[in-house]
Amino acid sequence: MNGPQEAGRSCDAWPKVEMTGLDTVWFYVAGTLCNLRCTHCFISCSPDNRSHGMMTLQEMHPYLDEAARLGVREYYLTGGEPFLNREILPILEATLRQGPATVLTNGLFLDQLTCRKLRAIADASDYSLDIRVSLDGWGPEDHDRIRGAGTFHRAVKGIRALAEHRFLPIVTVTEAAEGVGGIDGRTRFLELLLSVGLSRPRIKILPLWRIGAEAGRARGYESWERLSSDATTPEGLAALQCSSGRAVTTRGVYVCPILIDEPGARLGARLEETLRPFGLSYGACHTCYVSGVTCRT
Amino acid sequence: MSSIPAALSPRRAAFFGGVYSNSHALEEAIRDARRRGAEALFCLGDLGGFGPHPGRVPAILREHRVTVVQGNYEDSVGHDRPDCQCGYTDPRDNRFAQIAYDYTLANTPASCKSWYRSLVRTLRIEMGGRRLLLCHGSPRRQNEFLWRSTSPVPFLERLLRDYEADVILCTHTGLHWGRTLPSGGQVINVGALGRPANDGRTNVWYALLSVGAAYEAAGPAPLAVEFVPVAYDHERLAREMRREMLPEEFVETILTGWWTTCLEILPAREREAGRF
Numbered sequence: 001m002n003g004p005q006e007a008g009r010s011c012d013a014w015p016k017v018e019m020t021g022l023d024t025v026w027f028y029v030a031g032t033l034c035n036l037r038c039t040h041c042f043i044s045c046s047p048d049n050r051s052h053g054m055m056t057l058q059e060m061h062p063y064l065d066e067a068a069r070l071g072v073r074e075y076y077l078t079g080g081e082p083f084l085n086r087e088i089l090p091i092l093e094a095t096l097r098q099g100p101a102t103v104l105t106n107g108l109f110l111d112q113l114t115c116r117k118l119r120a121i122a123d124a125s126d127y128s129l130d131i132r133v134s135l136d137g138w139g140p141e142d143h144d145r146i147r148g149a150g151t152f153h154r155a156v157k158g159i160r161a162l163a164e165h166r167f168l169p170i171v172t173v174t175e176a177a178e179g180v181g182g183i184d185g186r187t188r189f190l191e192l193l194l195s196v197g198l199s200r201p202r203i204k205i206l207p208l209w210r211i212g213a214e215a216g217r218a219r220g221y222e223s224w225e226r227l228s229s230d231a232t233t234p235e236g237l238a239a240l241q242c243s244s245g246r247a248v249t250t251r252g253v254y255v256c257p258i259l260i261d262e263p264g265a266r267l268g269a270r271l272e273e274t275l276r277p278f279g280l281s282y283g284a285c286h287t288c289y290v291s292g293v294t295c296r297t
Numbered sequence: 298m299s300s301i302p303a304a305l306s307p308r309r310a311a312f313f314g315g316v317y318s319n320s321h322a323l324e325e326a327i328r329d330a331r332r333r334g335a336e337a338l339f340c341l342g343d344l345g346g347f348g349p350h351p352g353r354v355p356a357i358l359r360e361h362r363v364t365v366v367q368g369n370y371e372d373s374v375g376h377d378r379p380d381c382q383c384g385y386t387d388p389r390d391n392r393f394a395q396i397a398y399d400y401t402l403a404n405t406p407a408s409c410k411s412w413y414r415s416l417v418r419t420l421r422i423e424m425g426g427r428r429l430l431l432c433h434g435s436p437r438r439q440n441e442f443l444w445r446s447t448s449p450v451p452f453l454e455r456l457l458r459d460y461e462a463d464v465i466l467c468t469h470t471g472l473h474w475g476r477t478l479p480s481g482g483q484v485i486n487v488g489a490l491g492r493p494a495n496d497g498r499t500n501v502w503y504a505l506l507s508v509g510a511a512y513e514a515a516g517p518a519p520l521a522v523e524f525v526p527v528a529y530d531h532e533r534l535a536r537e538m539r540r541e542m543l544p545e546e547f548v549e550t551i552l553t554g555w556w557t558t559c560l561e562i563l564p565a566r567e568r569e570a571g572r573f
Contacts (some may be wrong), residue, residue, distance in 0.1 A: 021455075021459075023452075067451070068451040069451070070451075070455070071451045071452050071454060071455025071456075071458075072449075072451065072452065073447070073448070073449065073452040074447060074449075098449060098451065099447075099449035099451070099452065100446060100447045100449065100564065126446070126449075127446050127447065127449055127566070128444075128446035128447050128564040128565045128566040128567075129565060129566075130564070130565045166569060167565070167569075168565055168568055168569060183388045186387075186388060187388065200560075200568070200573065202561070202568075
């Protein structure tokens, strides 16, 4: 249960987030297409999920132009798996001409040639390029159970290739890795990254959103996992990423990168028409608010 | 937002950032700026943290009539808040940030705290017909980081538009940079006097802005910006830090020019340029 109707309240009853100005734009460059079928994916990406399609560079240009007019500060390229998109490198070049970019990947396509090209693109830009690679656990036994056989070693190989090309990848880990959220768990994870060859490890820990595949792996949202106006503060609402970000897919512009499978979260076809308040009616909104998380780097 | 005092329209002015209790670098920077003809001196906040004896810097600033904008450190220390509001999530970064903050809070005289609370968050001045907006992090948030590699041109044009300024001056990151934009607007991060710029050199930096010689004839134009390196007695500072039992990691930064702590906040580009 994620949507507002199931929770039995009208949309007017939810706390609203004001749009303070568009700082962040997420591009679903691979749509919901992925080479993996992770059991915790909040939008159930897979090799055959075409509910959001691949974005072409041509499709992105109007959004990039609009983003420049609106003074956007940073860009994220995600999916699905961005490196499935045959135009990913030209897309990245075009994005980096305009501002800093982060690519979110499972790391399986990060071979030496790709990393060399990424390094050249990064060096040619005035702006920062971050690569975020997902690892889900302390070793193959955890990671592969979620992401598929053999994926841990392949992801680690990709991380090493990035490091060999002077990148400092951010390794993203979800709380599916038991205990990673605490200081001990974080320290242990940093040690893991040092052991696989990252001399300056950077990590980002994300909660699990109980939607998509994750609702089947663990559980969906309970009806009480919703926000109410009397339990939120203006400062807490202003810190949410939906106060300053939007997500673009081939189907339009959504309030955030988490809710692209919710029809009520599609706010328009162009960025400019989506810069309005949003009612936090979804279970996923509860996770963002309570955990204080942002998908940003 | 404060109004513009009419007297604040210098032809040449020095802008200091992030002093972090480095009184020796501050004194040297003031001498240097005066020597270079600065008519006015400004400090964009974060007077304490990292270094020793946080009571010294406020006295120097007042003695030399440096106009000060409040940083997040002054907001935190002035209000006895529990931390510096830099927002680290990495446990190691948090531990070192807390050591610096707790030391500064405990050793800041009460008279300084009341002064900190009275400081303005932004200040507007004029130079050569250009409207300057002085702030700590960004005009919109005291603790927002404006790094060079993550502050693209369209975003900076938006800040200048939204805040009706021709030039924005900020600090907070500890690394100096400047951009002159297609509109002619300028955004300048003045850097920090408190610790080196993570480049393996022990000097620190400030920004010197000057009105061009052609101003009277041609009218307002982008200001000349010079980032000035300041060499100071960093070994003396290191000795004082050790006497105050401040972390050896902080001392190492002063002695080597490489940042050793609070690295989490650096974007990829700036982090890649450092050693740690």
